[in-house]
Amino acid sequence: MICETYLESVFMESTVERQWGILGEEFRRISIEFQHLHPEIDWRNAINLRNILVNRYDQVLSEVIWNIVTGVLPRLLVQVEALLPPLPDDS
Template identity: 35%
Template sequence: MDNNVRVWLYDILNALQEIDGFLGVDQFSFATYQQDLRTKRAVERNIEIIGEALNRICLCDETIIISHARKIVDTRNRIIHGYDSVSDEIIWSIVIYHLPILKIEIEEILGE
């Protein structure tokens, strides 16, 4: 595996761990998330990082398969370029349902 790809995979893993740290285990409900601007921005920023790293990986190594990579990159683009149309509900859904799957995939690729 290319060294850059490995670094980007660890960037994704780091961002996922930061999101977990921001939200804690069962500390945040959706209502709490909606009211906490700092946490929302921190989560969105980490999703941006994840999307950018995935984009770089996809361009560099087509053999690495990550579920929904294109959708994650598209979400990154929407947060950055369509910031006024970012929905708390969509971000929360991504965090709860999709990021745990992504974490498993990244750990498997890295052999952790």
């Protein structure tokens, strides 16, 4: 079910789309070699969604974006965070 707040707020929709655009752009900058080492991450679809949001924004369906944000993004974040080095200990 789609979040009514999301649909009713141009600001919320724009923010979500902008952040996904940034994520997709960063994924695009990751080397193909690294992407191939981590095939569990759907690099291509994240990049493709970024391209749609940036270049074909007039065709974006809010319901589809919301379903991706709630259904795909949580798993994607876990997969990407697993690749990050640990933060330095501040103690």
